[in-house]
Amino acid sequence: AEIELTFSTTYTPTHPYGRADEEWIKRIHEQTDGRVNITAFWGGSLINSREGIDELNAGVADISYIAPIYASSGYDLSRLTPQFFYGYDDALEVLEVYKKLWDEYPQFAEELEGAKVLGYNVGTPMHLMLRDKALNQLADLQGLRIRSAVDFIGALTAHGAEGVTMPMTDTYPSLQRGVLDGVIAPYEALKSLSFAEVVKYYSELPHSRGAYPSRAINANAWAKLPEDIQKVFEDNIDWWTKATFDYAQESEDAGREYGVQHGVQFNAVDPAVIAEYAKAFEPAARETAKQLDAKGIPGTEIHDKIRAALNK
Amino acid sequence: MTSVTIGFAGLALLFTVIALGMPIGFAMGLIGFGGFALLVSFDAAIVRIGVTTYNLATNLAIGTIPLFLFMAHLLFAAGLGKDMYDFAAKWVGRRRGGLAMATIGASAGFSSVNASSLATTATMGLVALPEMRKHKYNLSLASGSIVAGGGFGSLIPPSGMFIIYGILTETSIGKLFAAGIMPGITLAILYIAMIAIWCRINPNAGPRGPKYSWSEKLRSFSKTGEVIALFGLVMGGIVLGYFTPTEAGAIGALGAIIISAVRGRLTIASFKDAIYATLKTTGMIFGILFGAMVFNSFVTASTIPLHIVNMVTESGLSPMGVMLLILGVYFLLGMVLDASAMMTLTIPLFFPLVTSLGFDAILFGVLVVRMTEIALITPPVGMSIFILSGVAKDVPLTTMFKGALPFVCMDIIHVALLLIFPALSLWLPYL
Amino acid sequence: MQFIDTFLKRICEAVGVVGVLAILSLMALTVVTVVFRALHIAFPGTYSLSELLLIPAVSLSLAYAAVKNEHTRVVLLVDRIKNQRIRSALHGIMLMIGSLFWVAVAWATLREAIRKGAQGELSPIINVPVAPFRWAMAAAMILLIIVILWQGYKLLRGMKLEEENHTPEKQT
Numbered sequence: 047a048e049i050e051l052t053f054s055t056t057y058t059p060t061h062p063y064g065r066a067d068e069e070w071i072k073r074i075h076e077q078t079d080g081r082v083n084i085t086a087f088w089g090g091s092l093i094n095s096r097e098g099i100d101e102l103n104a105g106v107a108d109i110s111y112i113a114p115i116y117a118s119s120g121y122d123l124s125r126l127t128p129q130f131f132y133g134y135d136d137a138l139e140v141l142e143v144y145k146k147l148w149d150e151y152p153q154f155a156e157e158l159e160g161a162k163v164l165g166y167n168v169g170t171p172m173h174l175m176l177r178d179k180a181l182n183q184l185a186d187l188q189g190l191r192i193r194s195a196v197d198f199i200g201a202l203t204a205h206g207a208e209g210v211t212m213p214m215t216d217t218y219p220s221l222q223r224g225v226l227d228g229v230i231a232p233y234e235a236l237k238s239l240s241f242a243e244v245v246k247y248y249s250e251l252p253h254s255r256g257a258y259p260s261r262a263i264n265a266n267a268w269a270k271l272p273e274d275i276q277k278v279f280e281d282n283i284d285w286w287t288k289a290t291f292d293y294a295q296e297s298e299d300a301g302r303e304y305g306v307q308h309g310v311q312f313n314a315v316d317p318a319v320i321a322e323y324a325k326a327f328e329p330a331a332r333e334t335a336k337q338l339d340a341k342g343i344p345g346t347e348i349h350d351k352i353r354a355a356l357n358k
Numbered sequence: 359m360t361s362v363t364i365g366f367a368g369l370a371l372l373f374t375v376i377a378l379g380m381p382i383g384f385a386m387g388l389i390g391f392g393g394f395a396l397l398v399s400f401d402a403a404i405v406r407i408g409v410t411t412y413n414l415a416t417n418l419a420i421g422t423i424p425l426f427l428f429m430a431h432l433l434f435a436a437g438l439g440k441d442m443y444d445f446a447a448k449w450v451g452r453r454r455g456g457l458a459m460a461t462i463g464a465s466a467g468f469s470s471v472n473a474s475s476l477a478t479t480a481t482m483g484l485v486a487l488p489e490m491r492k493h494k495y496n497l498s499l500a501s502g503s504i505v506a507g508g509g510f511g512s513l514i515p516p517s518g519m520f521i522i523y524g525i526l527t528e529t530s531i532g533k534l535f536a537a538g539i540m541p542g543i544t545l546a547i548l549y550i551a552m553i554a555i556w557c558r559i560n561p562n563a564g565p566r567g568p569k570y571s572w573s574e575k576l577r578s579f580s581k582t583g584e585v586i587a588l589f590g591l592v593m594g595g596i597v598l599g600y601f602t603p604t605e606a607g608a609i610g611a612l613g614a615i616i617i618s619a620v621r622g623r624l625t626i627a628s629f630k631d632a633i634y635a636t637l638k639t640t641g642m643i644f645g646i647l648f649g650a651m652v653f654n655s656f657v658t659a660s661t662i663p664l665h666i667v668n669m670v671t672e673s674g675l676s677p678m679g680v681m682l683l684i685l686g687v688y689f690l691l692g693m694v695l696d697a698s699a700m701m702t703l704t705i706p707l708f709f710p711l712v713t714s715l716g717f718d719a720i721l722f723g724v725l726v727v728r729m730t731e732i733a734l735i736t737p738p739v740g741m742s743i744f745i746l747s748g749v750a751k752d753v754p755l756t757t758m759f760k761g762a763l764p765f766v767c768m769d770i771i772h773v774a775l776l777l778i779f780p781a782l783s784l785w786l787p788y789l
Numbered sequence: 790m791q792f793i794d795t796f797l798k799r800i801c802e803a804v805g806v807v808g809v810l811a812i813l814s815l816m817a818l819t820v821v822t823v824v825f826r827a828l829h830i831a832f833p834g835t836y837s838l839s840e841l842l843l844i845p846a847v848s849l850s851l852a853y854a855a856v857k858n859e860h861t862r863v864v865l866l867v868d869r870i871k872n873q874r875i876r877s878a879l880h881g882i883m884l885m886i887g888s889l890f891w892v893a894v895a896w897a898t899l900r901e902a903i904r905k906g907a908q909g910e911l912s913p914i915i916n917v918p919v920a921p922f923r924w925a926m927a928a929a930m931i932l933l934i935i936v937i938l939w940q941g942y943k944l945l946r947g948m949k950l951e952e953e954n955h956t957p958e959k960q961t
């Protein structure tokens with residue numbers, strides 16, 4: 047082909063994100079009449095780190111799955127604003143609010159200057175998977191040891207639970223043997239990470255994941271593309287975002303179904319409890335917003351806009 | 359030059375500089391870095407190398423190795439390794455190769471408390487190798503049985519490799535764990551048979567020990583109490599959920615400190631020796647791991663593995679033909695790639711193919727894990743061999759590779775058995 | 790000459806103490822976490838702290854192993870070179886060329902230390918700045934390079950490496 051590009055992701059072609067990627071690669075090939083050929087590296091074989099965005103900027107791959115939310119520093123807006131979406135449960139609404147922020151604040155694109163974003167992810171909410179007992183009241187969190195992302199640890203601590211940031215590979219044996227009492231994860235993890243085998247209860251207390259730029263092309267590689275090819279890529283941004291969400295939703299449903307088959311008990315949590323829990327996220331979110339303010343980024347303004355939009 | 363040409367040139371250059379005596383870790387790192395820079399760009403290579411080495415230096419799963427090493431050095435200093443092998447010598451030492459067989463058994467037992475083949479090899483290397491040497495065992499047989507036994511680390515649950523496979527393919531981790539048990543036992547039997555054959559052909563490889571009376575045999579139990587207690591502590595702690603297999607290294611090291619103190623063998627000098635020896639062996643092992651990780655990136659970027667995988671996908675062979683081809687590919691890739699790189703590189707592409715041809719996902723998992731274990735002990739890049747050489751500096755690598763070869767033959771027979779009798783793997787998980 | 794030898798050895802021994810302390814702390818931290826867990830005392834941040842401790846443990850161990858001349862290499866072919874001078878020189882050259890890998894690692898580590906330090910990278914939960922640990926890793930790499938180059942130079946000059954304990958192709 048006229049243009050050869052590499053694509054790297056930590057996922058596999060059978061994972062929902064990977065399925066969207068594989069289809070996107072085919073679409074680009076077709077829509078450019080075969081002028082663009084993309085070689086994919088799956089499973090994190092080329093770029094495997096949470097610093098994927100750094101590696102993309104340096105040109106380790108031309109196009110890559112990125113997750114600035116997992117970066118250890120830098121990319122402040124992309125990394126930290128997902129925290130501001132606490133308590134929501136409608137992913138598509140979150141996405142809409144998030145995309146508006148990108149239009150309104152050029153800072154989002156500017157901090158990713160080494161790359162051009164080609165797609166966004168929005169996470170469906172994660173919930174609480176537990177070994178021994180379902181959660182109905184926040185008091186039920188007392189004394190539990192729960193594997194969690196850093197963002198949720200403050201809220202867990204506020205209700206007397208211990209948040210643990212254990213590596214994913216240690217989580218299954220820990221749940222199996224009771225080193226952990228639970229994990230915060232989405233429905234699909236019941237199947238994809240085999241959690242249905244080691245937890246009995248799935249309590250639907252939402253933990254937001256927000257939205258973030260998830261696919262991008264290295265800025266130099268982008269600049270080298272002819273304009274008509276660039277247009278094809280740009281025309282597919284919404285498609286890639288939507289396909290990723292649709293496949294993810296499909297796999298959420300399959301994960302729940304798998305959980306049902308394995309005898310996992312699902313329980314809805316009282317909306318009043320959910321609202322009460324969401325409050326525990328606010329202090330940390332406001333603190334983060336202030337830190338952004340201090341760096342000259344309108345953190346508090348963005349936080350308030352997000353809260354206003356979601357509470358409508 | 360195409361990427362593939364650069365890839366092969368890099369491999370050729372690697373073998374050349376290794377043959378000229380460049381330390382293996384340095385050689386893999388240098389060629390990996392240079393090759394990646396040539397294939398992608400200098401800037402990309404610098405960022406890749408920075409991220410890879412930092413990730414390795416903060417990787418807790420691999421970081422368990424220094425603590426297992428510390429445990430083993432302490433056990434050695436306290437004379438526990440000696441007591442264990444004296445015990446083995448009394449019970450099975452009369453049999454030719456008996457201590458090598460005992461090493462296989464001990465490796466399998468140790469594997470039930472840790473998740474990594476490399477940690478198993480390092481620990482058993484420190485404990486078992488000096489003892490087998492003392493009993494005049496052939497160094498090839500001794501080191502071969504240690505590196506082969508190390509493979510149980512990933513086959514017998516808990517297993518890091520099964521977890522990675524389970525996550526990559528969304529296959530039940532619990533079933534994979536269960537599937538590893540029977541193949542683990544059959545493999546141990548095959549290895550022991552191989553040792554018996556080896557010693558029949560060459561009786562000096564594992565010479566007969568003296569004969570002991572029953573009372574002597576029974577009395578030797580008394581000295582194994584601490585080892586059994588330590589094993590029970592670690593095993594019990596994992597099963598009862600007090601700690602994870604990753605944490606077991608630290609608990610084991612503490613247990614070893616306590617035991618050597620109780621035995622009155624823990625002097626300041628012996629403690630210092632053990633901890634500095636740990637630092638030194640850690641440095642040797644990570645020196646190679648750093649290079650290997652960087653080299654993996656180069657091989658990946660060369661697209662050689664991708665081309666091979668595509669060849670298999672488009673081969674149009676019968677299902678069994680495809681499976682055999684895949685196993686062959688793993689054997690070849692395993693010669694130069696590290697186990698986890700092999701998995702992340704090929705599984706995403708092979709897995710959909712294999713399952714669409716009607717093979718069971720769990721069976722394939724067992725086969726793949728077996729192939730990654732073989733990769734650890736085949737030349738020229740055999741991580742387990744390098745690890746053992748890290749803890750047994752004076753045994754030449756060539757002696758170790760020679761010693762591993764008969765075990766690799768057994769591995770091939772074993773993989774064939776697993777393929778012919780899927781029930782070996784699938785009986786337990788589907789029970 | 791002797792002065793450089795002694796100087797390097799002293800530094801690596803000092804560094805070795807730090808590495809040893811890191812490994813011991815790693816053990817102690819894990820044990821304390823496990824005990825606290827059994828007593829239902831929350832001790833979050835263990836994983837973050839362990840990752841940080843692992844950095845000096847691993848990177849300093851590299852320098853320490855190097856000063857003890859513990860490199861894994863294949864000597865099957867080079868040991869057939871009968872001339873001791875040539876054999877030693879070849880060993881020295883290979884060490885010096887190979888050290889370029891560690892130069893690249895040191896460079897990459899330095900770059901990241903500077904960049905991430907400027908971004909104010911913090912270890913999650915415990916909020917400890919990561920920069921000093923990245924600098925420590927870079928320093929360990931530089932020390933490693935100096936040791937290797939010095940050994941290479943000595944070999945080129947036909948001098949013996951003191952702690953060389955490799956016995957070539959000896960079979961029992």
Ligand code: NA
Binds near residue numbers: 469470472514516
């Ligand atoms: Na194991």
Ligand code: NA
Binds near residue numbers: 733734737740
């Ligand atoms: Na190999």
